[in-house]
Amino acid sequence: MKESNAALLKSRWISWGPVHPASGQLRVLFDTDGEHLLGAKVDIGYVHRGIEKMAENRFFIGVIPMLEKICILDASNYDLGYVRAVEEIHGVDVPERARYIRVFMCELNRITSHLYWTALMAAVTGFYTILMWAINDRELLLDLGAEYTGQRVSYIYIIPGGVRQDLPSGFKEKAFEFLDYFEQRLKILYDTFFTNKLFQMRTSGVGVLKKEDALRLGAAGPTLRGSGLKIDVRKDDPYEVYEEMDFKIPTGERGDAYDRCMVRFHEMEQSTKIMRQALESMPDGPVKVRVPWIAPKGEALSRVEAARGEADFYLLTQRGSKPYRLKISTPSFKNLYLFSHISRGHLVADLPVLLFSLDPFPLDADR
Amino acid sequence: MMQQIWDLILGFLTSKYFLQLFFIPGIAFIGLFTLIVVWFERKLLARVMLRYGPLHVGRVAGILQTLADTLKLLFKEFIPPRKAYKLGFYLAPVFYASVPTLALTAIPFSPTWIVYPSDVGLLIAYAVIACTPILPIIAGWACNNRYTMIGGLRIIFQDVAGEIPLLLSALGVVMLSGSFNLVNIVNAQSRYWFILLQPLGALVFFISLIAMVERVPFDIPTAEQELVFGWRTEYGGILFGLTMFGEYISLAAGSLLFSTLYLGGYLGPNPFPGFIPSDFASMAWILLKMAVMVTVLIVIRGAYPRLRIDQLLNLGWKWLIPLAMINTVLTMLMIYFFPWVGGA
Structure with missing residues (x-):
């Protein structure tokens, strides 16, 4: 049977993307025998912008808007990583209130990012209703962000020394109102999408990543935790005020696509919890301190848990107003590396599910 | 003579064969059905998905959207x-x-x-x-x-x-x-x-x-x-x-x-x-x-x-x-x- 199929279709590499309804700006090359995948590999680099090099020619503060574009869905987390490296070099102590606002914004971005992923995951399984629902709910979150920063997506609000402005009056009430609403929406999403029988059939048992493979191949973020490993920078190496927050690290058991999906869903729940706590226990006080333009000579490494996993920023400075070298290690790059491993022995129909269970963002991988 | 031809035409137009060919289940039915059902599907799915669906073409709830789409498709080149x-x-x-x-x-x-x-x-x-x-x-x-x-x-x-x-x-x-x-x-x-x-x-x-x-x-x-x-x-x-x-x-x-x-x-x-x-x-x-x-x-x-x-x-x-x-x-x-x- 297999032989005759091969004779009919021959064995050949098929390009899936970069111009394809579901691929994004990356290319998957796959080899098939009828419906069976014989092999698949990811080809990235279509949206490489050389952000690390560009950062060397800008003032410290001017790097921030550019860094947000690495992963625009998750802007605050990338800001925070870089800003913390700058602060470490200057030795600045950030006001307490700014730390809480930062945590609030980071978790808000984690939810927007995960909601966007929910929409994509629904779309690749052919479930367009959830695509629309998730995008609708994300819209409200963007409005909440705009209420504070005046921008919907690219906030540029976390700066060395704190945050730009204090929260506007009446913001807390609006935020609590949104959180009440969003918790109910999450329940509805859980009932209609994450526990949908057909969605479970599509994702469970697909793309199994075992614990030891996840460690060996260097998985990051929810993909890593989906394999049952409790690794999260927010708990392991707490930054800002995460140690004062009460939240759990959701993990999976079998390490298949469904577990990765559920980890992301539970992370959204935990993020709403963190947002609530950050708003409730936020002290009064200033939100920024002055940071000089000229940085001393030094080097700093900062780790943050972005929505897709750990992002590392290594900053090397000579005395001057611009970074000497900025090295960014992004989670999508680490996760896309897993693709050829987890796609072994699957069908062509599993291809989008496999890819999007890793939550890849090509811009994030290419930088 | 004219009367006979007229009767013949009228008889044909009111005959079952003609009506079946051009109305139900003929051309009029399948044409109207596709036009309406595509619009209806888009509208109903839009309701399920919490959005509007077709809204402007044809004044009332975008009812002529399918017709407009069909006309657009008709003018496109075969490649x-x-x-x-x-x-x-x-x-x-x-x-x-x-x-x-x-x-x-x-x-x-x-x-x-x-x-x-x-x-x-x-x-x-x-x-x-x-x-x-x-x-x-x-x-x-x-x-x-x-x-x-x-x-x-x-x-x-x-x-x-x-x-x-x-x-x-x-x-x-x-x-x-x-x-x-x-x-x-x-x-x-x-x-x-x-x-x-x-x-x-x-x-x-x-x-x-x-x-x-x-x-x-x-x-x-x-x-x-x-x-x-x-x-x-x-x-x-x-x-x-x-x-x-x-x-x-x-x-x-x-x-x-x-x-x-x-x-x-x-x-x-x-x-x-x-x-x-x-x-x-x-x-x-x-x-x-x-x-x-x-x-x-x-x-x-x-x-x-x-x-x-x-x-x-x-x-x-x-x-x-x-x-x-x-x-x-x-x-x-x-x-x-x-x-x-x-x-x-």
Whole structure:
């Protein structure tokens, strides 16, 4: 049977993307025998912008808007990583209130990012209703962000020394109102999408990543935790005020696509919890301190848990107003590396599910 | 002389053949049906998805959007792929749109309003349904593209898995009514609809019907995220329009067949017997039942993701076919012990 199929279709590499309804700006090359995948590999680099090099020619503060574009869905987390490296070099102590606002914004971005992923995951399984629902709910979150920063997506609000402005009056009430609403929406999403029988059939048992493979191949973020490993920078190496927050690290058991999906869903729940706590226990006080333009000579490494996993920023400075070298290690790059491993022995129909269970963002991988 | 010609023309225009060809179930019906159902599907799905859907064209709720889209498609250029087999590429969508309309000839819209009255009407409908999958396979092969080829191959698997339970499940209806004649089948339901006597058979028929008309959750051959657009990837302009047209005609034929077999077909009370001709009332009833079926199919599209091809094959071979057989045995027992249930 297999032989005759091969004779009919021959064995050949098929390009899936970069111009394809579901691929994004990356290319998957796959080899098939009828419906069976014989092999698949990811080809990235279509949206490489050389952000690390560009950062060397800008003032410290001017790097921030550019860094947000690495992963625009998750802007605050990338800001925070870089800003913390700058602060470490200057030795600045950030006001307490700014730390809480930062945590609030980071978790808000984690939810927007995960909601966007929910929409994509629904779309690749052919479930367009959830695509629309998730995008609708994300819209409200963007409005909440705009209420504070005046921008919907690219906030540029976390700066060395704190945050730009204090929260506007009446913001807390609006935020609590949104959180009440969003918790109910999450329940509805859980009932209609994450526990949908057909969605479970599509994702469970697909793309199994075992614990030891996840460690060996260097998985990051929810993909890593989906394999049952409790690794999260927010708990392991707490930054800002995460140690004062009460939240759990959701993990999976079998390490298949469904577990990765559920980890992301539970992370959204935990993020709403963190947002609530950050708003409730936020002290009064200033939100920024002055940071000089000229940085001393030094080097700093900062780790943050972005929505897709750990992002590392290594900053090397000579005395001057611009970074000497900025090295960014992004989670999508680490996760896309897993693709050829987890796609072994699957069908062509599993291809989008496999890819999007890793939550890849090509811009994030290419930088 | 003039009077005679006039009578001849008038006689032809009011004859049943003319009306059947141009109105129900002819050109006017299929044209209007596709125009309205595409708009209705977009509008209803939009409601399910919490958005508006078509809004501007035609002033009232975008009702002329489909017409505008069709006109746009008509003015587009045909661009066949360079290595395509041109004859197959051009003809496949034309036949894909026209073959399913043949299934409408077997459907009774009233006891007498039926284009091709036959004692084996059900088998004619099935024969037409069995013909349609060949055309996507030809199209997928003729385009000479990897994605279209995989889409075409998927159709083979899907239709084999869907068609057998579709045939087997209707066997119960045939046994109860004792006839392959669709008019007899409908008349046998004058006491109660067969969906009450055959719930299992109706369920199996319904699921295999969704697979046969390739709608969510079984739109596997055109799976957009995997195969770009399956076997239709290379089609543009009105050739693409024709493939969509064929899909919606299949939907109409499938819904009509389900209504005929399980929902009592054209049967229904005539509110003003003297005022409304009984043919009209019958047509209204079967079209109403069809509309209900179409609505159900559209809502299903909003409520489920797509299955994988191997899961569909599992469903077809391991569940639907055995269930259809169980249904046949149950019907036999029912007829043996309670002979009065059937209409025969």
